[in-house]
Amino acid sequence: MNDDTIREQIERVRDEAAQKDFEFAEVRYAASAHSGLMLQDGRADRAGAGRRAGLGVRVLRGGAWGFASTESPHAADWLSCLGDAADMSTVSASRQEEPVVLADAPAVLDEIHTSFDIDPETIPFERKLAAVRGYEEASAQAAGERVANLMTGYNDARQLEIVCNTRGTMISSRTVRTLVWHAITAQDGSVRQRSREIRAGQAGFELVEQTPAQELSVKAADRAVALLSAPPAPAGKFPAIFHPSIAGLLVHEALGHNAEADHVLAGQSILEGKLGEKVAAECINVVDDSGLPGSWGSYRYDSEGTPGRRRAIIENGVLKGFLHSLETAGKMGVEPTGSARADGSAHRPLVRMSNTMILPGEAALDELISDIDMGLLLRAGQWGYVWCEKGQYTCHAGEGVMIRDGQLAERVRDVSVSGMVLETLANALGASRDFELEMAGNCGKNGQSMPVNGGGPYVKVREIVVGGQG
């Protein structure tokens, strides 16, 4: 189907919905085309590509939501999808506490595409492979005889999302994303350590050309080799400094999910009832900004057609706001923040983060370290999760460096840390002026995976529980 046919079919479903007794209906088309390759131990023996496309229809009737999706390209199935969504809303209405009322939002007509310098589609396979091979060779050289396994991957994706609703919105957003990654397993006898680095952005092939091996594969190789001789991290409660990647994980997992207004309204957020209150130390300023050019988590419009923007979550330690969809903004009587995102056509929009970060402070890293007698610098953030309702979280650091007598000392192996969100934020003792936003990844929520980014400065905290073995 060409774009005009798709838009005509979408409008036909929307117009049909407008004839019904719905308070609101949204017809969303999502299509993607991806390609990638993987080089492993010198051989690029796997190449893949594919396409997905489908339609998701959401209706609000009697204050209750119904959603249906199909991957059929046929117009008749799209109209059936509308009927399915209406039937689903009837089921939702059978157990409602209070009807859903959406926030006002003006109709938007727009057609946008993200900018990139080099269209990945114009780059031949051989050139992509040459770039990936360059990363692998640099890693192999850096790790030398310690190399056990090398994996390097390249992916690009082209996405189209068309959002059309009964308020008159019709937005077409085209996005190009590119990603490169490298993972190395280093070995010394029976000891193995694995390290991984990713660079990803809303960009074309220029992302690869602007990512030197030193920042990707060599960085991973140096870390993996160094960890072979590193002892395990200690166990217990320690003062800690979070590298920007860990600060990014912390602000996303521990705070960001708690600031999603659907969690707040469900009674599952530790931030419920705390708007306007001091929830963190003065040095903590947190924003979620979907408008950063080129960042993996950015977008112009969310999946409800609301413009994305920079939203303050914490200012000087005070909770200033939550992330909202049309529904949560309607319930709380505030402006929507453009934070409703859907993973393809098969899922309804949920409140999600974009690029979430702690803003830089004034301190130098050396100053933050200087008065710690015994603690850890935690680096190379990998993953984390939070139990929102209690605020208990964990983050996994790819490596640590012991701090002894105000100086960085020996490196220690990967380790998870844990704490309670509000305790950790209240115990923040300082933030550095150095800042990084390099935690591009996909965040999971209710079975949906969305591209997000996170970062921050070096952040010093009074204490954190370190799940080590020493």
Next chain:
Amino acid sequence: MSDSSIDDLLRTAEISCQAAIKAGAEFADSFVERGRDLSVSVEKNAVDSTNARTHASISVRAFMSGGTGWWSTSTNSEEAAKEAGRRAAELAKAAEPDPDFVSLVSPEPYPDVPGIYDEKIAGLSAKEVASWITDNIDSALDTASDALVSGDAEAAWQEAALANSLGVTAVQRTTHASVDVQVVVKRNGDVGSYYEWDSARRLGDLEPGELGAKAAAEAQRYLKSRPIRTATLPVVFGPLASRGIFLGLCSAASAEDVQRKRSFLVGRNGEAIASEQVTLVDDPLVPGGLSSSAFDGDGFPHRRLTLVDRGVLKTYLHSNYTAKKSGEPNTGHATRMGIAPTNVQPTPGRKSAADIIGEVEEGIYVALGYPAPDTTSGQVSALVDAGFKIEKGELTYPLEKTMVAGHALEILKAIDAISSDYREEPGVILPTARVRSMRVASGEE
């Protein structure tokens, strides 16, 4: 659904393989599916949304001198099948040769695996699915009047066909039903929460009725949680937490990871890697099992396998590719993209879970958490999501900010008891397991 619809899927799979061969591939296989899911999500004791999802896909792998090309698409028309085969072949030509690739799976008879498709689940209405979760709101509120319930109920059916260029043809219909419930109670500024779930392939195996009540009762037990002092202690992993240890071990036993030297189990085949208490069986043939099916992602017939026998690692988990590469028997654990275990069943031990806890003078009990090792290094460093301090054989108070750590091989060898009683989900056995001593980090002074 009818036999003709699944025959159409098989025909589509064969068309895509033929298209790949015609385009120059030496081998090709194709997986074609379609299905429908109904799901109902609940937040704060009310239905948040009811959803119907219809899906379809084709995934073709083409091989040229061992180099693999993949193409996937979300339509399964004949036209899309031909394009998928052609595109996969083009990608296989672009990929570099892999001399370790030998050939695809050859046709073999498949075992009969009953109970993985239930017309009753396939024919459910969204209203019936909704009742699984809304009934649990009521049972949670009956148990704790201030319970905040969230969760999901889902019913799904899928029909799928797999074909390859050597003549393999396989079809299957499956159904799946699940309910998960989280209950939060908030009292005097304190929060307790717990999570329960149930999952089945047959409607008769699904028992959603008491999940809300159970989760509400447990959530109240987790009020007034607190940290303990950091120490080396016995750790008892309950049924839902021990799963992380055993599944983590199975993941590390992937022959692909072993052959690529990125598993801590490299060179351990035939060695004692766990205490004699540990026997692990992987059985994809259990009638109605959650991960049961007649064939794996390569189209190889499934079979029962003893992975660990009284502590000794007996084999790695193989796909067609890894088995032929190493000359070892194929264990039938391929997915379309890698290798994975199916229904993992630890063999029960002799002591009851109550006795295993009762013998601990001082230790911790982990009810929820996922203490799986890093498959490369073997390191475990995991949060206790929900757990209790054990004192003099009794669960005393709930834990907060508490973590467990160690190396997988040391932890597995320190398992000194697996319970005789266990939680059973279709095809899956979930016992209680005790580790003699582990590093336990927490936040008390």
